[in-house]
Amino acid sequence: MRITVASGKGGTGKTTVATSLALSLSVDALGLPPLFLDCDVEAPNAHLFLKPTFESRKDVSILIPNVDESKCIGCGDCAEVCEYHAIAVLNKKVLVFPQLCHGCGSCTWVCPTKAISEEPNLLGSLEAGSTPSGIQFSRGTLNIGEPMAVPVIRQLKKWSVAQSGQVVVVDAPPGTSCPVVESVRGADFLLLVTEPTPFGLHDLKLAAQVAKELQIPAGVVINRDGIGDPGVEKYCIDIGLPILMRIPYDRAIAEGTARGQTLFDIDPKYIMLFQQLFAEISRIVAQQ
């Protein structure tokens, strides 16, 4: 079972919920501790709460074109085929824009004189290790200045293989763009964390559309419950999106989180609440 935690709006409590869910599943007598993937590769922070010791590391790169000018005839076929306009032929000179390149290899393939070879362009890294509670933890990190998160997320998902029967908890980036879609793809359930404000509602609607588009069952956690307005609740009822948990707007939680504490450190009752949340998610997924 793979559960992705996403939100649309940033700062709603995705990481708080994802780390708590993973911890609740690592408490004894529940079988194999989960695999946790921090897919928010532009700003991974789940390690602050789960405190893994990293034992392995791998670079992430994509293959980008390298043009041999002595073989290039300036025909422009490579620029023509490039969906991302990452290679341009101007005045018979070829220009490569590494930050636009998605590494698809089409330019290399169409070049009539085999003037293009491929060389790795480093984008970021993957790290993995175990946490004190036994969670198998992996994260991706996009290098500063690199715009493309998707290849790092894709390789993180490939690199971190779950064992049979192991639950996978994925912490997605905020938003609803390509990196989120890549983080959500392959999930059995999408847990949407939101706050009961107009901004939270606006982005929840977008995130719910992602779930619908990818045909993944979804449910909502309302964080900072008690602030804002009933808009989120009304929307969830209207479209039949189940509200699975509410976390109150509570100064003690804000203070604890700011110190790097998990919800369980702040109040042990959350262990049971998150175990119940997982049971409910399992029930919904089993019904599909």
Place this chain on the structure above:
Amino acid sequence: MKIIITASSPSLDAKFDMRFGRCAYFLVLDTETMEWEAFSNPGINASGGAGTQAAQFIAKQKAEAVISGDFGPNASSALNAAGILMYRNKSDGNIQDIVKRFNAGELQQVNMPTASGTHHSQGR
């Protein structure tokens, strides 16, 4: 001289479009005869690479200069490689006014990026 101006609609009375890669139209214009032709920007909804796509379009038109509001780093290096001069206009006004200012030598020529080019594909 054959130049290209970024415009918000296909007309000489059109409002100037400040955006380069994401402009609505490219107006291809002969500054001596004032003959012109408009092309809708094929890259307006591109997921990324709008600047390099626009630069290649302009090179294909064999224009000698382009007038826009800002040029991002990729667009700027592509235009430089193609030997196309970049002129920057920061004032409002319609296309005719801007051509007049260009002919009078009032527009600033640039050869470096004037903007950070933040429109890469992965918005959050």
